[in-house]
Amino acid sequence: MDTEALLRRSIEVAVDNVRLGRGGPFGAIVAREGTIIAEGMNLVTSSLDPTAHAEVVALRRACQALGRFDLRGCEVFASCEPCPMCLAACYWARVDRIWFAATKHDAAAAGFDDSLLYEEIPRAIDERRIPTRQLLWEEGRAPFHEWGRSLKRVEY
Amino acid sequence: MDTEALLRRSIEVAVDNVRLGRGGPFGAIVAREGTIIAEGMNLVTSSLDPTAHAEVVALRRACQALGRFDLRGCEVFASCEPCPMCLAACYWARVDRIWFAATKHDAAAAGFDDSLLYEEIPRAIDERRIPTRQLLWEEGRAPFHEWGRSLKRVEY
Numbered sequence: 001m002d003t004e005a006l007l008r009r010s011i012e013v014a015v016d017n018v019r020l021g022r023g024g025p026f027g028a029i030v031a032r033e034g035t036i037i038a039e040g041m042n043l044v045t046s047s048l049d050p051t052a053h054a055e056v057v058a059l060r061r062a063c064q065a066l067g068r069f070d071l072r073g074c075e076v077f078a079s080c081e082p083c084p085m086c087l088a089a090c091y092w093a094r095v096d097r098i099w100f101a102a103t104k105h106d107a108a109a110a111g112f113d114d115s116l117l118y119e120e121i122p123r124a125i126d127e128r129r130i131p132t133r134q135l136l137w138e139e140g141r142a143p144f145h146e147w148g149r150s151l152k153r154v155e156y
Numbered sequence: 157m158d159t160e161a162l163l164r165r166s167i168e169v170a171v172d173n174v175r176l177g178r179g180g181p182f183g184a185i186v187a188r189e190g191t192i193i194a195e196g197m198n199l200v201t202s203s204l205d206p207t208a209h210a211e212v213v214a215l216r217r218a219c220q221a222l223g224r225f226d227l228r229g230c231e232v233f234a235s236c237e238p239c240p241m242c243l244a245a246c247y248w249a250r251v252d253r254i255w256f257a258a259t260k261h262d263a264a265a266a267g268f269d270d271s272l273l274y275e276e277i278p279r280a281i282d283e284r285r286i287p288t289r290q291l292l293w294e295e296g297r298a299p300f301h302e303w304g305r306s307l308k309r310v311e312y
Contacts, residue, residue: 007292014299021308025299045310048225050249051212060205069204079299081290084277085244090286091273092241093206098288101296110300111311117247121240122278130246132254134237136163140257143170143181143235144266152177154201155267 001034006077007099009036014054014079017041025110028054028086029077030062030095037074038062054078055086059093069156070094080107083114084121157190162233163255165192170210170235173197181266184210184242185233186218186251193230194218210234211242215249225312226250236263239270240277248312 001009006029013027024042031037040058044050055078062071071093076082080102082090090098108115125132147153157165162185169183180198187193196214200206211234218227227249232238236258238246246254264271281288303309 004292008295011292011295011298015302018299018302018306018309021306021310023310024312025303027299044225044248044312048219048223049216050219050225050227050312051207051216051245053248056207060207063204063206067204069201069206071206079296083244083248085241085248087277088239088241088244088273089207091269091276092200092209092239095286098286100288100290101292102300103290103293106297106300110303113247117244118278120247121243122274130251130254132256134256134259136160136167136257137259139164139167140235141262142167143174143183144258144262146171146174147181147266150174150177153174154177154179156180156200156206 001031001036003077003099006031006034006036006075007079007101009039010054010077011079011101013039013041017054022046023052024054024112025079026054027079028058030058030071030074031077032074038065051085053083053086055082056089059089059095063093072096075099080104081114083107083112084117157187157192159233159255162187162190162192162231163235163257165195166210166233167235167257169195169197173210178202179208180268181235182210183235184214186214186227186230187233188230194221207241209239209242211238212245215245215251219249228252231255236260237270239263239268240273
């Protein structure tokens with residue numbers, strides 16, 4: 001399948017998802033060399049999982065399908081611009097490329113917080129809407145010391 | 157349990173996780189009024205899921221435990237500053253407050269991309285490391301039109 005066909009498929013998945021009442025109006029595809037590896041759709045409300053955005057679901061399923069914890073060599077096709085959670089997930093999954101159709105402004109107009117989150121993430125900790133505080137710094141480094149000397153360490 | 161005890165527990169979870177070889181050196185707790193609702197740890201490599209960061213795992217488990225798709229009234233305690241994926245997940249989950257111990261700089265020093273991602277997310281699309289393109293804008297709005305007229309819509 002070519003780029004436009006894959007992106008159209010992600011849009012179709014999003015429309016179907018709304019029709020089925022499974023979650024928000026978002027769909028995503030992970031493909032490798034034009035072949036679909038996994039499809040994902042927003043399942044936040046039906047699976048009681050606020051992280052079950054279309055891209056996250058597609059990335060998780062693609063990793064399961066390939067038996068790997070990274071998606072090098074794969075591309076993501078999303079019906080809408082990934083929110084910061086999904087964008088960061090694409091980085092952690094090491095995907096090669098991202099394509100999307102609607103924008104974060106379209107999502108905002110439909111009542112979703114994507115655009116707000118893009119403003120919020122770069123803010124200083126004490127300027128964010130969710131009150132956030134750092135404590136116990138010295139103790140908090142212990143896991144990294146443990147990691148440094150672990151023989152069971154699998155890097156990712 | 158008080159704030160420090162809950163944060164210490166997230167650090168303990170992180171250390172145990174490394175010792176057990178289940179994933180990266182990160183732990184997180186979701187608590188409500190001082191009571192632990194769920195614990196999470198980084199399970200990226202052992203569960204083949206690049207989104208299975210400690211906070212995401214804790215948020216998902218807490219939602220399952222409470223039977224809800226939001227965590228209003230809950231606080232997150234993380235052994236390390238949440239990466240942008242986890243921070244955005246906290247927003248989507250509508251948590252009240254975030255506490256953390258080690259910082260994104262400690263994570264970076266241990267070889268994790270958290271700090272890089274904080275720089276990358278706010279960048280313009282054409283300046284990011286993962287090549288990204290927008291296409292088919294008009295078609296991409298179809299899911300939102302469907303959402304607007306859906307009787308099965310559950311807002312989140």
